[in-house]
Amino acid sequence: MSGKRPKAAGVLFKDENGDLHQAFLSDSRRSEIILSCGAIGTPQMLLLSGVGPRNELEEKKISAVAHNEFVGTGMADNPMNTIFVPFKKPVEQSLIQTVGITKMGVYIEASSGFGQSNDSIQCHHGIMSAEIGQLSTLPPKQRTPEAIQAYIKRKKDIPHEAFKGGFILEKIANPISTGQLRLINTNVEDNPSVTFNYFKHPRDLQRCVDGIRMATKMVQSEHFTNFTQCDKQTTDKILNISVSANVNLVPKHTNDTKSLEQFCKDTVITIWHYHGGCHVGKVVSRRDQKVLGVDRLRIVDGSVFDESPGTNPQATVMMMGRYMGLKILRDRLGKQLVFRG
Structure with missing residues (x-):
């Protein structure tokens, strides 16, 4: 970037072989x-490029190109908690197929992510990755079935029954609690530090409690017990099994079955609905999502979102990409967008 007003000039990147390349914009x-x-990579790239809070950039000895105190702020994620559904027989593995949208701002989903066959634990890698938080510290290519099995063997405190059944997922839509993203160092290949502050706002915590109560009643209902061929479980037993089946890096407490607030805090996991960090009106312009104070630089991803629903935001991101693509083309041609219902 150069000139009185910062202007993007190009990108520095590595290819799949690790070779370094430069690409420059034309005149x-x-x-x-x-x-x-994405919501994590984009604010990180801005900070590494010198766009962000001046004091934080100077701490990392990064030349401040454009001061913007909002880069990396307002980071949010839809917190998810799970209730275990015990089965007496092996279950077919499946992804999310049904979503219940409640009036309380909680999304309820079901997943039979685990099954058992010939005394060997079978698990869907996606749900297992969500349930076993430490796997997220491994590079994606190393998250093999063998790595998952090895982790399970190391975690001897996980009850074997925890892998014979499914889960009711409870997620908070449009969370109020937000956090921030900060650089750990100036190495682009190192993940930044991200804090989402799950349940910091009491309204988020109350919605989780309401959602857990609803999910527990579902598991205790006649419809579920007939389907699972299991006897009706007490609330304490359901919560105890759910706490044991859920493995994250959050320390557990002895009152998880007595306090649903503590249960929510101790068993929260991510469903990877990260958003924020480059909000519209703070980091990018409202009309065309161009980075404020910087020429020839635009952001098109979930980092500009103020909120995210409880369901998968993939379609929303794809629609935004198409909208901005058409807008860019029509702006260049001097045309206006026309929408039809």
Whole structure:
């Protein structure tokens, strides 16, 4: 970036072989960089490039190109908690197929992510990755079935029954609690530090409690017991099994079955609905999502979202990409967008 007003000039990147390359914009006014690295990658890229809070950049000895105190702020995620559903027989593995949208701002989903066959634990890698938080510290290519099995063997305190059944997932839509993203160092290959502050706002915590109560009643209902062929479980037993089946890096407490507030805090996991960090009106412009104070740089991804529903935001992100793509093309042609119902 150069000149009185910062202007994006190009990108520095590595290919799949690790070789370093540079690509520069042309002199055309239409030439620009569209940053789309996600809610975590995009604010990280801005900070590493010198766009962000000046004092934080100076602490990392990064030249401040454009001061913006809002880069990396307002980070949010839809917190998820699970209730274990015991089965007497092996269950077919499946992804999310049904979503219940409640009036309380809680989304209820079901997943039979685990089964048992010939005394060997079978598990769907996606749900297992969500339930076993420490796997997230491994690079994706190392999250093999063998790595998962090895982790299970190391975790001898996990009851074997925890892998014979399914889960009722409870997620908070449009969480009020937010956090921040900060650089750990200036190495682009190192993850930044991200804090989402799950349940910091009492309204989020209360919605989780309401959702857990609803999920527990569902597991105790006649419809579920007929389906699972299991006797009706007490609330304490359901919560105890659920706490044991859930493995994250949060220390557990002895009152998880007595305090649903503590149960929510101790068993919270992510469903990877990260958003925020480059909000519209604070980091990017409202009209065209161009980075404020910087020319020829635009952001098109979930980092600009103020909120996210409890369901998968993939379709929303794809629609935003299509909208912005059409808008860019029509702006270049001097046309206006026309929408039809």
